[in-house]
Amino acid sequence: MLFDLASVAEIAHTLGQRLRALRLQQALSQAELASRAGVSERALRNLESTGQATLETLLRTTQALGRTADLEGILEIKIHSIRAMEEANRVRQRAPRRTPRKLKAHENN
Secondary structure (H helix, E strand, O other): OOHHHOOHHHHHHHHHHHHHHHHHHOOOOHHHHHHHHOOOHHHHHHHHHHOOOOHHHHHHHHHHOOOHHHHOOOOOOOOOOHHHHHHHHOOOOOOOOOOOHHHHHHHHO
């Protein structure tokens, strides 16, 4: 599935199905994986069937399956040039605060 073309619900469902396939590949029951991950069986069932879960449940389950390395590239900034790298590392500065109009009018008197 191309996530670029999918809805949030479709992406969540696909990730849940992938976690289920990994669990079955490792011959774990839902109860065993839930216990290893420190989540409830209900939360795991919901994650596998709909993809709906808290971020913590997703991370705990991924970790219990030994697949945390799969998360390394998520939301990573892709650098395509030295200039892009410099811009990504530049600290954003705030614009100077404006003086409120009432104060400006008072200063002119």
